[in-house]
Amino acid sequence: MRRNPFDDLEEMLDRVSKQIEAGVGGDLSVPGSVAVDVVDNVDEYVVTADLPGFETNDIELTLSEGTLRLEADHETDTSEEHDQYLRRERSRRSVTRRLHLPEPVDEENVSATYNNGVLTVTLPKLEESDDSRQIDIE
Numbered sequence: 001m002r003r004n005p006f007d008d009l010e011e012m013l014d015r016v017s018k019q020i021e022a023g024v025g026g027d028l029s030v031p032g033s034v035a036v037d038v039v040d041n042v043d044e045y046v047v048t049a050d051l052p053g054f055e056t057n058d059i060e061l062t063l064s065e066g067t068l069r070l071e072a073d074h075e076t077d078t079s080e081e082h083d084q085y086l087r088r089e090r091s092r093r094s095v096t097r098r099l100h101l102p103e104p105v106d107e108e109n110v111s112a113t114y115n116n117g118v119l120t121v122t123l124p125k126l127e128e129s130d131d132s133r134q135i136d137i138e
Contacts, residue, residue: 034070034095045101045123052117053093059119063107068099068121 037048051059051072059072075092105123112121 034072034097036070036097036099038099040102043125045105045125047099047119047121047123049097049119049121050117051095051114051119054114054117056114059114061112061121063105063110063123066101066104068101068123070097070099070119070121071095 034049034051039046039048047068049070054072054074058074059070062069071094073092073094101123104126106126109124110121112119114120
């Protein structure tokens with residue numbers, strides 16, 4: 001009796017899924033990614049991300065086709081001189097995250113604040129309109 005080749009694939013996908021789920025509750029193990037909290041209030045989504053060490057102008061937020069994209073990039077360049085010794089240290093930190101929103105939001109009224117290293121994005125949901133009409137069946 002031959003073994004179904006899709007069984008191995010399904011087992012592998014289950015292992016990967018479990019590893020991803022384990023990473024959601026703790027440290028995010030994906031390099032360059034940032035952990036976020038997403039709260040679904042009745043009339044809005046609130047996204048919170050910890051971005052310590054970044055400045056407001058280091059952070060770029062875009063919203064397109066129901067996807068919120070967060071990118072932050074920070075570079076530091078320090079140098080010290082001691083007698084004949086020169087030391088330069090450069091570091092660069094870059095993070096990115098994309099979130100697909102489950103419902104349409106009012107893109108004109110999205111707001112964001114950045115305070116003490118915490119980014120908070122408020123995305124008001126679009127109000128459901130009752131612009132439905134009866135369709136006659138002939």
